[in-house]
Amino acid sequence: MKARSVAYIVVALVVIASISIIYVDSQKAKPKVESITVTDDLGRKVVIPLPVKRIVSMDPSNTQMLYGIGAGNLLVADTSYDWWPSNATKLPKVEMDNGTASVEEVVAMSPNLVLATTIQPLQIIDQLQNLSIPVLVFEPANISQIYSDMMTLGNVTAHQSGALKEVNFMKTTIQGIESKISSYPKVSLLYMMWSNPMYTVGPGSFIDSIISDAGGINIADNLSSPYPVIGMEQVVYDNPKAIIVDNGTPVTNISYFKTGNQAPLWHNISAVQNDTILFLNVTESNWMNEPGPLTVYAVQMVADFLYPQAF
């Protein structure tokens, strides 16, 4: 019927018109936003609308870098693994279940920026980006990268001067350490991440870079993997002068090396004979494993251990 078709056409036109008006209107309502584009450690170019007022950190090292540059007050939530500074421990926790966080918890904090590491699965990062929440992934592999990551954070949070101050402080400290130990012959070191199998740190890992900054020679440097398993025979052959045992391994005291059932193999190794074995407590282990402002303590501790005569 002709009347019916006409009715349909009219309705269609009205619907189209309304949608267009609403769209144009919404475009006009959007304010112009100032933003900054930075590149994170995964090479992702991220556009961050400014100013950044609410930050969620999904990893202790990011939390520490934020506080380090003086932007800690922007943090609204962190993780249950955060232990420094004490203010950070009082913040609401984004539920960290074995290294992953729930997107809902993050969104509930209404952040304008989320800081993550590669422990979080990429899907969570993608999900947040899709919800228009910018995510920066930081994973420094050595101290220089900590410096550049902190400078980036400084730019993003308008704390450039704070970042510069912290970076210079760290640089000076490290240089001081290096000059004190430079005249001594380098000490070979085994860093034990786990005893059986003997996981250690290799080239490309952050801890390995701390060791070399502290003037140590990592005996696992010939292995081409950041977290390799080193064979006992290599340890016997390389005969390290010092051993550092990370916290959380089953090896908690010197009896493992002197009287345990593996002891005959360790018997002739310098580090065991001279008792130059360092067992890290939880805090010290955190210094080694969490890149950030506290890394200077890590370098100091290792240098102190390797070259006690220098300090």
Added chain:
Amino acid sequence: MKVSANIFVISLIFLTLFNILVSLSIGPVHIPLNQIVSNIVLYSLHHDTNWTISTILFYIRLPRIVLAVIIGMILGVSGLITQTIFKNPLGDPYLTGVSSGAAVGAAIGFLVSPFLVPVLAFIFAMVAVGISFLISRSDGEVNTEMLILAGVSVSFLFSAVASYIIYLKIYNLRGVLFWLLGGLYGATWSDDFYLFATLLFIFPLIIYFRRELDIMLMGDEQAKSLGVDTGKVKTITLISSSLVTSIAVSIVGIIGFIGLVSPHIGRKLVGESHRFLVFVSPLIGANILLVADTIARSTPQGEIPVGIVTAFIGSPVLIYLLYRRRKM
């Protein structure tokens, strides 16, 4: 046929000895052959030797090499028993639930205290096997069809439990992962002692039953009519095999493919009959595992789990054997 089979057995024994010597000279630390020989000579004459080299050779490499040989033999025997009793060419020693049970035990161990891993792995492996046997009992005699299904189901269940436990403390993932994929690191002479005793138990046992195993290939009904006490043979061999495999797994983790592939290669060499297969299968297992472990402990990335290497070696072999069987 009889003559050539004997030759195979003897050749394999020599191959194993040769393999041992070669593996002794390979490792992350390069020790020239002349040094190895002189060290061995001096050591056996009780003279002073270079401590570093002696320690590496006799306290690190040799116990590990011996362990590889023993475990390879155990898996070769277990795999053969499993394939024959279940009449399943894809049978492996873990079919009754050993591996998943052990995984639960190990996972709990890594959660609580890594020193408990071997004991817990063994206990839970036997628990899983026990449940499989209980589920599949019918009229007193072991029902092999039911037992396979029971073993698979129990494995699924225990794997799920193990995965969950591992997830609870995922920080320890590296230790657990290495164990799950199998590793002979940290092998000591006392490990060798216990496992050798285990081998001394299972090896004569399968030799004793080799006639019965041949006849049982023809099926329970025929075997019974020929006079074989099939119930007794099945129970004794399967339980022994599960027990022995559990002990092995508790010490070195889950090493795949050896138990599956060794009997097949053995059959290609000496035929179907268990008369020689009971010697050949374990010898082949020993050699494959020895080669795999030598590779596993000497990669440029450091040491990798041996289960990865056996998978790389085993799968092409398996594919090739199945392909040849198709063509027949």
Added chain:
Amino acid sequence: MIEIDGLTVRYGKKVAIENLTLRVKDGEHLILMGPNGSGKTTLLKALLGTVNFEGEIKLNGRETKSLSRRELAREIAYVPQIFSTPYTFTVREFVSMGLYSLTREWWKEDARIDEALDKVKISELRDKTINNLSGGELQKSIIARSLVQGSSYILMDEPTAHLDIKSVMEVLDVISNFRDKGTIIVSHDLNALNKLGGSVLLLKNGRAVFRGDKTDPLFKEKISETFDTRISEIADFLYFPLT
């Protein structure tokens, strides 16, 4: 002599054989006939001791329940129906499995193996692998294996069922030449009945319907009743004349 008294076999609620009494003389060839599900195979299983049963079965005076597997295997051998096998044992190895109940040393050469191969006329197949045999050759190999057991009775389950004419005749010929061995043969094949003496047991629903000789007129009546057909029609298809 096989003496069966009051044999009853149940599979759950189903009664496969009910209160069967039977006597089989030494050297007798008994043909076991009946429709599917009448209990023929079950009777063989009861004799072999592979099912649980109520009642009494005596072999040469001894109750089978009191015998070990080995002892039973020395009295009764079994020839099942196998169409083919994937295993690569040689015929010699396969036949020598029959020696298990007599001696543990079965890999040594034994004259009994060659004798059996000869009787069944497959001596030339001695080194052939059993996965490469034809149906008839495999059947004969199994018969040879049962001969080697040296038992007084051989139970056979449809030994001629899937064989060609020539093989059927050869197998029946071999069986008819057995010395000192009785047989119980489950068979639908009236040729067997003809060639082997004519002694028959007809089962229906687990009960004996006829026991006697093929020449008994009651037999023809019972067969027609049980199978719903006339025996004279079947006679046209026999290899050996129905006498």
